[in-house]
Amino acid sequence: MKADTNQNTPLISLTDYNKLANNLVLDLKRLRSFSEKLNIQQSLTAIDDVLEKIENKTFWVAVVGEFKRGKSTFINALLGQEILPSDIEPCSATINRVTYSLNSYVEVEFKDGRKERVEIDKLSEYVTKLTPEAEATAANVKEAVVYYPAPYCRNNVDIIDTPGLNDDPSMTGVTLSVLPKVDAAILVIMAQSPVSEVERDFLENKLLTNDLGRVIFVVTGIDRCNRPGDADKVIASVRKRIKEYVLELIRKVNI
Missing domain, CATH: 3.40.50.300 (P-loop containing nucleotide triphosphate hydrolases)
Structure with missing residues (x-):
């Protein structure tokens, strides 16, 4: 498979990626808090799975x-x-x-x-x-x-x-x-x-x-x-x- 060498293709730095991941974790934790208050168990399980994957990369x-x-x-x-x-x-x-x-x-x-x-x-x-x-x-x-x-x-x-x-x-x-x-x-x-x-x-x-x-x-x-x-x-x-x-x-x- 040939790699895409188009210089217009946006690249993300490791710093930007880590920042994006941290922001996503914060948003997910807020969403988890709302789901916990509303007792939406299915959402809690799904959010926990995503958080674990992000944290473990x-x-x-x-x-x-x-x-x-x-x-x-x-x-x-x-x-x-x-x-x-x-x-x-x-x-x-x-x-x-x-x-x-x-x-x-x-x-x-x-x-x-x-x-x-x-x-x-x-x-x-x-x-x-x-x-x-x-x-x-x-x-x-x-x-x-x-x-x-x-x-x-x-x-x-x-x-x-x-x-x-x-x-x-x-x-x-x-x-x-x-x-x-x-x-x-x-x-x-x-x-x-x-x-x-x-x-x-x-x-x-x-x-x-x-x-x-x-x-x-x-x-x-x-x-x-x-x-x-x-x-x-x-x-x-x-x-x-x-x-x-x-x-x-x-x-x-x-x-």
Whole structure:
């Protein structure tokens, strides 16, 4: 990707950024005070999440999509290592967050507040549906944090692997619960079945309603396009459909 070298592009200095962040924190704290007086619990939770992210200077990217679209495989490719469990069957059953660390290990947080440190090669026993035992354990897991020296995760960037959409309602609910907390989302689409009805509904009613500028689209399975020109046709088709969905959503909003 070529960098934008336009000299007219406004740049913000670190001092200006810190000033902006401090002003935002003050405004959020005032808003939190009003929400507390009015007992608006949903607003309090949302504001606390934003304040924590600003203070910790974190940036969260969620990888989402239907099951068996290659989300975990895509993240492993970014990491350059087979870290997250992947399988031809629906696999991920919890939120798996990859964060930067010089030491490699996993911290599993259970829904009852317990935390357990495990080795990375044992992760599948806690977060997948590959065996009845693992699925039973995963049902009690709130989140698994994978600490790993991944270059993509430097500077407080966390990558979040989510359960597949349309796997079962509980898994879809887990994925939807994390969306309000992330700064960007990567929607993984399979070349062999681009933009299904489930993906279209998710795109129109969950992602695009928040902020299109925070959504990145990745098409997987391009290597399975055997005939010359097929890959370009798939990419063009996905781009056309997304454009149509965006324009249709804009039209609905403006009616």
